[in-house]
Amino acid sequence: MYRYIGNKTKLTHEILNDVKKIIGSKGTVADIMCGTASVSLALKNEGYNVIASDIMTYSYYHAIVNLLIDEQPDFAKLTQKESLLKSVPRELRYEAVIDLLNTLEPIEGYFFKEFSPEGKPANGEAPRMYFTSKNAKKIDSIIKKINEWDAENLINEKELALIKHDVILSVNPVANISGTYGHFHSNIVKSALDNFVLEPSYKQNLFSQQNNAGDHTVYKGYAEELASIIKADLCYIDPPYMKRQYAANYHILETIARGDEPEAAGVSGLRPWRDQYSNFCSKVKIRDSFRQIFSKMDCPNFLISYSEDGLLSADELIELFSEFGEVSLRKFTYKRFRSNKSKLKNEINEYLFWVRKKS
Ligand SMILES: C[S@@+](CC[C@H](N)C(=O)[O-])C[C@H]1O[C@@H](n2cnc3c(N)ncnc32)[C@H](O)[C@@H]1O
Structure with a gap:
């Protein structure tokens, strides 16, 4: 859950x-x-x-x-652009999109720099340990690709929402935190050592199980x-019902959702959050x-x-x-x-x- x-x-x-x-x-x-x-x-x-x-x-x-x-979005525009998707039948298309994202070459981007042990935060703070360096690089490559598709208008809002929803649900289990993103553990805990794998929460038949x-x-x-x-x-x-703001507790999920690279402040690397106070x-x-x-x-x-x-x-x-x-x-x-x-x-x-x- x-x-x-x-x-x-x-x-x-x-x-x-x-x-x-x-x-x-x-x-x-x-x-x-x-x-x-x-x-x-x-x-x-x-x-x-x-x-x-x-x-x-x-x-x-x-x-x-x-x-x-x-129903499963058809990713019609993306399919015209990404050759790997062309031969995939519509009902398997979303899983193929997920496969494509899972097999990207990892990169050293914003998550690696700001949120992993090998990174060097821009504000000079000690490296933050929200994810292993390997997982952070993978998250970076996936977010970059989604941003490119979005910028080129290759995915519509529902397709974007579905991918972001699944990135967030897949990132949570490998985050090196004790429940919220307010702080990270000073050592990498066992669950965070698992390899980050983007999982399609919506497999073929799930849509038809809902009351639509x-x-x-x-x-x-x-x-x-x-x-x-x-x-x-x-x-x-x-x-x-408590004093702590959701925007502070879940700042990393917000950054994944927005796909931006905000200034990460302080030891915890909070994004500016006053606009969501x-x-x-x-x-x-x-x-x-x-x-x-x-x-x-x-x-x-x-x-x-x-x-x-x-x-x-x-x-x-x-x-x-x-x-x-x-x-x-x-x-x-x-x-x-x-x-x-x-x-x-x-x-x-x-x-x-x-x-x-x-x-
Ligand atoms: C207790 S949680 C809701 C949990 C939700 N019922 C669920 O099952 O996941 C409170 C939510 O209120 C949102 N929130 C706080 N202040 C708000 C406001 N003024 N307007 C809209 N949403 C707000 C937070 O972002 C947070 O997601």
Whole structure:
């Protein structure tokens, strides 16, 4: 499973249960902080129309893959250009694209320089150990090739999203980290020694296993801003609940998604991330952001996930949400994702608030 703080893959049944109780089995549901897009996918498979968004570029790609790709893309333009793909039947084309990327000559590029033990970071910091040098070189060659295809317009947005989605899912298991990209281990751990191999998560038949009906939309941006253009029967909100910004914790995934080479700052090599700062990580700003979403969105029901050790207590949230309508709270116990070094306890209370907006 994708190790992402707050990933709700294991809780989708709880969320779907409440959605169904509130709006029945049909309608439009917005998932405006969609992260890995696991809830979006579950909603789609259940037959809802889904509107997904997030501030992070990688989330945008995960949501495109989970909501908008119904069948294996045909890579038509790329096939005209890359001779290796020409004789491959359409149903095997994506795997052939992955093979092509996996067999590129490794290069010493940005990931090698900034994120591997043999690299020399531009800011003069000691080499960073996010990946083995061998894996970093392979990641570099793959990102370079994808950037070339994108610059030459040889792949469309869905094809780009699918490849980036798979690069991210394949990179995570060989990253030398304890859960997030906030820090790297000072020695290379065993799992990071494995060779990085790009895996096609979408093999031939997987698309047909999903419920592909429905009308879905994906945006990238701040929920506070998108709220005014979203109309839904229910809006699911799964905000960050701690101070640490996602843009800092997952900076390397964002760099893979964007395919750029930003200045890597400090010991950890963070990309500039102020443009993806979340007010939900600030006790001072969180209330105003919730207010903006509730007041701007054309939506009668809000379902909000929160954790017992979040920045605001359940009572504080109830007080805030009550400004907008009737609030009910359901609590359940949840075995959470923890980074390996975390001292946090394993089981916590997870909250689901339902706010029925006053008209
Ligand atoms: C708890 S995670 C969501 C996890 C998601 N439900 C899943 O299952 O993967 C919170 C997400 O909120 C996003 N986020 C934070 N502030 C935001 C904002 N103001 N607007 C939109 N997305 C935001 C973060 O980038 C992060 O992906």
